[in-house]
Amino acid sequence: MRKNSSLSHEIGSSLGDLSGPFSVYIHIPFCLRKCPYCSFFSVPATPGESEKYLDLLKKEILFYRAFLGEKSEASTLYFGGGTPTMLSPGQWEDLLSFLEENIPVSPCAEITVEANPESFSERHAAVWKKRRVSRVSIGVQSFSDGDLLWLGRPHDASKACEAVRTAVLGGFSVSADLMFGLRDQTLRSWAGSVKTALGLGVDHISLYQLSIDEGCRWNSSPPSGRTDGYPFYRWSQWYLPRKGFSQYEIASFSLPGRHSRHNTAYWRRDPVLGLGAGAWGFLGEKRYRNEGSLEGYASSVRAFGGSVAGMESVSGEKAAREAAVLLLRTQWGIPFDAFSHKYGQAILDSIQDTLRREAPADCFSESPGSLSLTPKGMRVANALWSLIV
Ligand code: SF4
The missing domain is CATH 1.10.10.920 (Arc Repressor Mutant, subunit A)
Known part of the structure; x- marks a missing residue:
């Protein structure tokens, strides 16, 4: 715990040394259930756990607020998961207003929330709009019921359409995550998913190849029938530019001006304050990670406010x-x-x-x-x- 305390204070000092803008990443680790290919830090949501977690997040925010200088403000905020839409609209209202009060945020900041179709509602959209959220990044993965079932996702294609429609009608810049390399996936079904996303009005698409990394359920017994992702990626590189989407990053395509400013901060090695259990951050040429379990995060934040569990200095x-x-x-x-x-x-x-x-x-x-x-x-x-x- 003493180590966590000194590392957190070191990261806090690096935040205090900033004289310009920075980004903030906030991890919301709850999901309805664990997908078999998932190696992100996420846990099934249990009643009361999210309330406790929000209290800890607030404590961590206050810990870093004490270091913040006059001249720095957040230019991007990103809420990732897990499934941030597992928080209720009321919890969002509470969290966003607390952040507004305690972290200086630029008037033209990009504020992104990740949403999953099974838990995203119009009430979320209404609160986010009121609190200046500008982007919604939706974990669609596919618009094919067969793909979604095989992936073990808790939503189907019609729920995915409804979620994208709600976000577009809510006036957000909307991104869809789509996944290729799935079992028996054909170019026709992949093209169908991409075209459906465009038809619904997204202005950003992130494409991922299914990967089965260490720590996920499928890692010990990978499923058979996965397809080679190359043709899907190649086709997307051909098709999306014809629809006005430029490939501004290996996995990211957007309409003009709709690239993710937050993700771009990572690629430019700009400062990122990572908050929440399992979050990563990068400040003052130091890459750090927070405690990666709810218990570890809770005891560290309760003890002194921060939760940095590991740090690496990258220089030269x-x-x-x-x-x-x-x-x-x-x-x-x-x-x-x-x-x-x-x-x-x-x-x-x-x-x-x-x-x-x-x-x-x-x-x-x-x-x-x-x-x-x-x-x-x-x-x-x-x-x-x-x-x-
Ligand atoms: S919804 Fe996302 S974060 Fe949650 S278990 Fe599935 S892949 Fe992991």
Whole structure:
């Protein structure tokens, strides 16, 4: 616990040293039930648990508020999970008004909430609108009942349509998460999901390949019949730009001006204050994680307010290479002036030389001021990262 206390104070001091904007990530770890492929920190919601959790979150917010300087304010807020819509509209009203009172938030901040179709309602949308939420990111995964059943999701396609419609009619910028590489998935059914999302009026789509990582139920006995994701991804790269969506990041497509500013902060290694059990943050070149269990989080926050359980300082060449990989995820790529100013010309030259020598020429493009991946480069990005790190 003493270790948690000193790490939390160190992160608090880094927050206090900021002289500009920062982002805030808040983890809401409750779900209706655990999906078999899920390795995120999430627990089934039990009565009374969310109330206790919100009290702890408030305590953690107050802990960091004490460090905040005059000049810094949040430019993006992101509530992720878990399933944030497991909180009731009344709990949202309470949490958002508490945040407004205790964290300075820019008047033009982007405020995103993740929503899942089985628990998202018009009442959530009404509270969020009143409290300046601007984006809703919906865990659709698929508009095919068969896919959703196989994934063990608690919603069906009609519930997914209803959720997207509610968010669009509520006046939010709406993103849909869609997943490929599912059992017996065909290009036709994948295209159907993408087209349904566009037809419902989303302005952002995040595409993910189903991955079965350590810590999930399927990890010990992976299901058979999963499809190769490459054709689905390739088709999306061809189709979405024809509908006005640009691929601004490896897994993200949006209409003009509708990219996620919060996620972009991660790719630019901008400061992120992570709050809640299992949350990650990045402040003052230190990456940190909070206690990853409800019990650990509760006892640490009750004891002194913070909950940082682990921290890694990333600096020098390692930081530069990490930054290059993150920037190359995006359509903007590596901006030469800003990058060399921050990390030095030598490391920039080294990364450029490596790519020119070892990567196929049609995987990246160079302009006078920057270097970025082409759509083909994004398809083989993992191989390119291994050249850089
Ligand atoms: S809804 Fe999301 S966070 Fe919750 S168990 Fe399923 S995949 Fe995990």
